[in-house]
Amino acid sequence: MIQVILFDPLVPWTVIGGLSALSLISIGAALWRGLSGWALRGFAALVLIAALSGPVYQVENRAPLSDIVLVVSDDTASNQLSDRPAQMDAARADLANQLADRPNTQTRWITLDDGEADTGSQLMGAISEALAEEPRSRIAGIIALSDGQIHDVQDAPDLPAPLHLLATGKNTDWDRRLIVRNAPGFAIIGEPVTLTLRIEDQGAAPDNSALAPLEISVNGAAPQRFSLPIGADIDLPLTLPHGGRNVIQFTVPKEQGELTDRNNTALVQINGVRDRLRVLLVSGEPHPGSRTWRNLLKSDSAVDLVHFTILRPPEKQDGVPVDELSLIAFPTRELFLEKIDDFDLIIFDRYQRRGILPAIYLDNVSNYVTKGGAVLVAAGPDFATADSIYRSPLSLVLPARPTARVIEDPYQPVVTDLGQRHPVTADLGDAATWGRWLRQIEVDQPQGHTLMSGLDDRPLLVLNRVGEGRVALLASDHAWLWSRGYEGGGPQLELLRRLAHWMMKEPELEEQALWAEAVGQRMRILRRTLDDSVGQVTVTHPDGSTVKLDLTETGPGQWETQFEGPEIGLYRLTEGDQSAVIGLGPAAPREFEETIATRDILQPVIKPTRGGLLRLQDGIPVLRNTRTGRPASGRGWIGLTPRNAYETLSVVQSQLLPPWLVLLLASFFITVGWIREGRR
Template structure:
């Protein structure tokens, strides 16, 4: 129970002050005139002013409230190194027991897990959220059990009481970490990429170490070992070996005594892209579809197109002097002997033997394909004649042979059953809404090798794809694809079909018919298997720690099988399915929790100083707890302080007027009457 005198003015305070000023002026006038009753009249005025202020005797029934001490336990990944987790849990239990044993003290325990999306330790955010749920007037202190490596210092709240750090580090701790910088998401094939690598030792590391080993592995292959200087930036020149995703793993071996090997490895995933694709297009006699190929290839800014149309064959004799011709001579030797390897794709559009390309040049084209090149033949009526390109050294690589028949009949091209699964033609019917327009001509061919992905009249082969050696060959047995481009009978997916076909021949990874890869979202991966077969069996997943798991693949669309898998740890995962294999890295390339693993209070020091708190090492034992007044230092040798708040809850309030109205009237009347009598007697 506490009591006090409070005022409840009957009039605004400014008005009461004005009345007081008038009263003072009257008293001054009375003194100047020498009136004898002014003291009594002055007392009457003061009583009136006091009554107007409404003095009240107030009694409060107060219930004291306990002080609150916050204990913040860092349970992030870096706190699971060595014995930090056990040290933190034990210290938190002991602190809670000591604080709860004190009078009028409550404890709130807050745990801080790993931050989402590799955001690190968000201890200050958790502390701010806890403060928002408690009355500030009851907070007597906050104690953080952590290694001090926080990643949200800028979100430190305005604490009304001391904050202390009890860090879990030991004086003998040391760690070696590997860091990769300047790693691009994309790189151009054939061009050098410079990565910056640094290996450093932190803490009480061994001395006199100058160089350390570094293992570099690409796509999970056998690593190569190098020696790199310790503590210095090293520029690593790198050329990507293939298109698509390249997974690079950099590792420095674990050394006995290190805190962890989690930061000894860095995964870098770089997508290899082609800078420019070189295409040679050789057109025979001009025809309505000749411009289709040119427009398609010229519309792609990444394609360098060299196009020759044979307008004047050697056998043409019209008597025109050579000096009057503006045609460019076909540089056959330069293109087909000297620079053929510079092209990614060669297209023969309705080309026939006309004495321009000798057999030795065409034989070189065959060798070019076997060494990894690509040839596309868009066949016209000449393909069925005696001058057919098939009747050249290219015969051994062409996947279908002509029967010498040209079908001049209407038909509607369609995707074959196998084509429904092949990436070149899969989903074409869904992408183009509506019935495809018909073509007017088809060269009858008999399949020899390869895959028939599209058929024409009476299910005859229309588009045949094949692999020859390390290269690829495609045969389109019609020259009427341009009808789709003109919108004849509604048209069809001409541009998309030819684009996919060209990119498949140039070995773009996303169009491989037999492929295995995975797409990562956080710690979850979507394993995707594409195949021309109906059953691919389960996929075997090998985790970074060496454990193997088998997961069944479900066919989600023709030729596409998928499954989802949540990776239990960060690192490189290996996938295997039959002859197909792939690797993928889950998690960040370098987890932020392991960028700095040595316990330190330096980042938190400004916040500690602002609140009057301090930092202690749990290795030295649990500090004693003292009470300190607000504004005084709250940390010393072997002790930390909390500030008692003295908060309370008011249960009831009783107010009694000091001047009852009747007493005020009597007192004022008596004083005024006394002053009047005093003046009268005089």
């Protein structure tokens, strides 16, 4: 219970001050004139001025409130290394006992877990949230049990009480980590990209070696082993083996005594892209389809196109002297003997044998395919003649044989059942709306995959693999009708684009493929196949354990499933003869960038509060009470500031000078003073 006298003036204090000054002047004048009642008149003025100041007698009934101590327990990944969890358990138990013995104290226990999206230890965020839920006037102290590796120290709030760090770890801790810099998201196939590697020792590392082993594995292959100097930046040139995603894993074997090997591995995922696609287009004669091929290939800025159209075949004799012709001679030897391997794709558009390309040149094209090249034949009526390109060494690689019949009846191209599952022809749109073609070259004995059929289910588009290369045959020269919008047109550009990219082995158009797409620790596993069913996919974890998952069909030839990876690292996927690798989590987790316990990061936050920075390996400190503004830590102890907070239960106020008493006293002093002065 608190008893106080308060003032609630009836008029402003300036008025009271003016009246007090006027009364003082009047009493001084009376004293100077020798009036005998000056003292009584002064008492009367004092009573009146006191009444105007409104004195109130207040009785306040208070209930004391307990102090609050915040204890933040850092359970992030870096504080789970070595014997740090045991240090944390012992510290929590000892603090719980000391705080329980401290009178008038409540404890708020806060657990700090790993931040989402690799944000690291957000200690300041946890303290800010706790302070927002508690009255700041009751906070007696904040104690953090942590390794000191904090990643949001720049967001430190204004602290109402001392902050103390009880740091885990030991002076003998050391760790080795691998750092990869300059890792691009994309790189050009066949051209080296330079990565910067650094092997770094932290803490009390042993001084017994200047070199450390490094293992490099590309796309899950057997690793290659090298030795690199410790503490130096090393530039590593790397050439991507194929297009699409390439996963490169760098690993430094764990040394005895280091804290963890979680930062000894770095995963780098780089998408391989082609710089330029070199295409040779040979048109046997001018026709409307030639412009279609040229527009398609020239519309892509990444395509280098060499296009030759045979305008004057050798058998053409019109009497014009050769030296007067402005035609360029067909550089057959240069293209088909010297530079054939420079091209990614060769297209024969309505080409027939006219003696321009000798059999030895076409035999060289056949060898080019078996060694990994790609040839596309867009067949016209010439393909059915005796001069057909099939009647050459190319017959060894072409996927179908002409029957010498040319069909001139209208028909609507149809995607076959197999074509519905093949990435070249899948999802091309509603075939019922496609326009008709007016010519088809009849072929038989198709090899490989027939993706489209024409009149009476005759093969129209046939794809095949020969050796390491690929060949395709389009048994019609009327695909250009779609680009002209004939009878509604059709997906001509998309079909030819996919066809050309499949032949150039673009990964997204492989008919047999297994891959995964990762978002955080979740991966979406996808399987594409031409078969009617697939088996289970086997997922191999970074620690070598495996799990088998069933795939669900989501469309023709499309299967997928979802998987949540329990840890960061490289996962291997296998299904049948297909395999893939994918890395989950960040290439370098933030929690393991720095693993040695430190007190330096939090020192700028703790110093203004006069808190303590102590190591748990030196013992658990004793709790003491300290006054505000005084040092709150010392050797073996940390301080808490008693807040003496309270809750007001009731307030009773009463007038110190009732009106009747004021009137009586003022009248008495004035009357007595007047009588005394009158008798004098």
